[in-house]
Amino acid sequence: MAEITAALVKQLREKTGAGMMDAKKALVENDGDESAAIEWLRAKGLSKAAKKSGRAAAEGLVAVKVAADGKSGAIVELNSETDFVSRNESFQKALEGISNVALATDGSVAALSGAASPDGEGSVDDMIKRMIATIGENMTLRRSAKVSAAGRVSSYVHNAAAPGMGKVGVLVALEGTGDLEDAGRKVAMHIAATSPAAATTAELDPALIESEKRVLTEQARESGKPDSVIEKMIVGRMQKFYKEVVLNEQPFIMDPDKTVGEFLTAQGAVLKSFVHFKLGEGVEKEENDFAAEVASMTKGA
Structure with a gap:
C-alpha cells in the first residue's frame, strides 16, 4: 500500500477541486495513483471540474501563433463561462502555452488535447481540467487549426486583449515573390472585417x-x-x-476599386489558405435573468 502523504492529497485537491477527505479517500482507493484517483473522483461526481463541465462556455479568447520561420501558424479558441475569466492572467498564460503546443500538432482539437501540456503535467486536456478546478468555471478547448505555406503565414487579432489574443483571430498563408508578410496582414485584417465563407467560389x-x-x-x-x-x-x-x-471576389477594404484577388495579384502573391475564428461563433449563449437569480438565492434568507 502506497503511503498517502499530505503533499499528495494537497496536489490532488489543487488539480480537481475536491474536498480534503474526498481527495484522501480517492488516493487510498487507488493505492496512491493520482491519475486513477482523478478518474475515481470524476466517476463519483466529487470533482468540481466534472461538475462544471456541463455549463455553457461561450466567452474566452482566440489566440494565434506564427512559427519563428513564418512558414506555419496555429489558431486556438479556448472558451470560458465569463469574459472576466478571459482577462485573468493565468487564463491568458495557459492559452499562450496551448497555442505554442498547437504549432507542433496537426492542428486538430483531438491532437492538441492529447499533446503534452505546456506546464509539463499530463496532457493539454489535463491542464484544462486543473484550470477548471482552480478558477471555478467550465472551460472548453472548442477548436483549433493550423496553416502552412512555402511562402509566409501572417496573422491578425482584432482588439487584442493580450499579445496574440482577442475576440477575433485570423491566419493567412501566402506564396509568391512580393512582400508576403505585409500583404498577408492586410488580407487578414480584411477577413476579420468581412468574414468570408471561402477563398474561391469553387471552395464554397x-x-x-x-x-x-x-x-x-x-x-x-x-x-x-x-x-x-x-x-x-x-x-x-x-x-x-x-x-x-467569397474572399477573392470581395472588394478589398483598403482599396474598394480592386477585389482581394486583384490586390494579391498586384502584390505578386497567391492565397494558399486562411482560417478565421470569431469567439463564440455558433455557440448558444445562456441568457440569465440576473435579478430573478439573485431573488431565488435570497429566498428564505
Whole structure:
C-alpha cells in the first residue's frame, strides 16, 4: 500500500477541486495513483471540474501563433463561462502555452488535447481540467487549426486583449515573390472585417450555394415573372452573392476599386489558405435573468 502523504492529497485537491477527505479517500482507493484517483473522483461526481463541465462556455479568447520561420501558424479558441475569466492572467498564460503546443500538432482539437501540456503535467486536456478546478468555471478547448505555406503565414487579432489574443483571430498563408508578410496582414485584417465563407467560389459549401439559390428563386417568383426570366435574374444575383462571401471576389477594404484577388495579384502573391475564428461563433449563449437569480438565492434568507 502506497503511503498517502499530505503533499499528495494537497496536489490532488489543487488539480480537481475536491474536498480534503474526498481527495484522501480517492488516493487510498487507488493505492496512491493520482491519475486513477482523478478518474475515481470524476466517476463519483466529487470533482468540481466534472461538475462544471456541463455549463455553457461561450466567452474566452482566440489566440494565434506564427512559427519563428513564418512558414506555419496555429489558431486556438479556448472558451470560458465569463469574459472576466478571459482577462485573468493565468487564463491568458495557459492559452499562450496551448497555442505554442498547437504549432507542433496537426492542428486538430483531438491532437492538441492529447499533446503534452505546456506546464509539463499530463496532457493539454489535463491542464484544462486543473484550470477548471482552480478558477471555478467550465472551460472548453472548442477548436483549433493550423496553416502552412512555402511562402509566409501572417496573422491578425482584432482588439487584442493580450499579445496574440482577442475576440477575433485570423491566419493567412501566402506564396509568391512580393512582400508576403505585409500583404498577408492586410488580407487578414480584411477577413476579420468581412468574414468570408471561402477563398474561391469553387471552395464554397455546395449546401450554402443551393440554399441561397432557393431563397433567391422564391424571392424572384414573387415578382410574377416567367421562369426563363427568373433564371437569368438568379445568375446575376448569385454573382452578387459571391462578391459578398467569397474572399477573392470581395472588394478589398483598403482599396474598394480592386477585389482581394486583384490586390494579391498586384502584390505578386497567391492565397494558399486562411482560417478565421470569431469567439463564440455558433455557440448558444445562456441568457440569465440576473435579478430573478439573485431573488431565488435570497429566498428564505
